[in-house]
Amino acid sequence: MDVGLLFDLRNPSDWRQEWAYHYARTLEFCEEADQRGAGGIWFTEHHLFEDGYLPQPLTFAAAAAARTRNVRIGTAVVLPALRKPAQLAEEAAIVDLISGGRLELGIGAGYRVPEYQLFDIGFERRFGRTGEVITEVQRLWTEGGVTPGPVQQPVPLWGGFYKPRGARLAGRLGMGLLHISHEMFPHYVQGLVEGGHDPAAARVCDLLPVLLADDPEEAWTRVAPHLAHQMNSYRQLSVEGTDHPVPPLLGLEDLRHQPTDGSWGLLEILTPEQAAERIHARTAGLPVRHLIFWASIAGMPDDLVARNIELVSEQLPPLLDKAFAEAATTGG
Template structure:
């Protein structure tokens, strides 16, 4: 059975508090509906100070999803590790792990927007060192034992539900990220389909004498929207996909490698590119994808249209996927 994901970043340009409240509530209702229909994962992420209201608090959102669901996992992909206090983050993840019964997956990256570091007065040039400290501290904290932290003895409680600790992956597209994951014996989550980086990670596992595995995006990982009439959706709502694609593009320098990186400058180019795909249910089944990532509220998509896509996916695509 393919992995099925419903993604939420709660973007809404020119939102009001009331419209954002409605969007957040819709996302929770969609997560509950996805859970009832057997979707595998809710995926969310972290960005700060974005004019279009990109979700800045993925763990708060994850907690709300867990309260509305029974089985579905929540993957936070990714947090910007150096922006978090390590002890507070250890507590927060432990509590979510207990509340959810082990359904939280955290991917820790270091981000790629210096302005986010400036917002929190965190030094951009120290991000690698801060990431090392964060990951090392989380692993020590989740043992429930005392350990030395910044010159003092500390202990973090409660211990998580998951043994030995909640699922924590190191994200990134650099050799430094792969080395970090291997050194700590943590799984590696490349930000795109990067077989050469996976091979490098496996070599470092041997070097450090640690165990690990890779969760790598497939060569094609399109963001999907399901519709009876894709032409009509592109004509009416294509600007929402383009808004998100252009936002991502404005953040990413040439050396950033991402599974959802787009070079499109208009809706026509975006449709031809294939990063975002609007498909009929039949077309979606025929894609034969191992990972299906539905993005029902992409770029401020109207909630009504998001529901239409999600229902078509759950009612007319999921039953026909190979079990």
């Protein structure tokens, strides 16, 4: 497995940087991650967020591809249902070409009605349309329906779905599952079988709600206001365009709630040693290919971002290797 970092480029008004500087600085962070040996840099998509949540991940991925040499370039996720198949096939192929064959294309169905309205696409059929678009993208690449095609044959595809229906869809389309879950994994394997794919080809990756820091308690104090913005805006915008009630705002005391079943909290700030132990406990037994960590939380201070990138890229990988190697030796 490799480790990578996700950038959503949120730039909230309370901590806003000038937009051109913010984009340029994020590209510098991508370069730093590449130079420090990170396994991937990943970008995500949403529309109509006041804080400027990245709306076009493949456009930014192309810029990052041109500024890096080794790191995988991923989307976690892009929304195929908002694009015509030929458009997505061409855009993704260009990123793969610029990067020399480093693209990992993660896709999802989205969760917000206004995003679909913006593109005049029906929200109710988003799962069906997502599957249709990806199927056509695969055909276009295979049959030369767009030119030039990508370097990789095939481009690694990942389905960012969190419920049984989506996990089966990812399997039927022969994609990896962009969700690390022992509960969803059997549904994903079922989908692989239904689609005529070898279940031994199953692979998973995920965005983990984790930041790394030398002093997690000190970092938590500084990150908490940014996390409150991230979570509250995401939750409240989820009901926009529907008749669902607006969820209550989370207070700082709510952000540190830890589930009793051992699953992830909203965000865990850990040392590399703590993270390696925690990740092994949550992923053992699954065919993990990529682990993705937040690079930044909603405009948090640059020094914390830089140190997080350094710890994720350089210190965490050998600790993970050691944890999994020791488990394999002991059968744990």
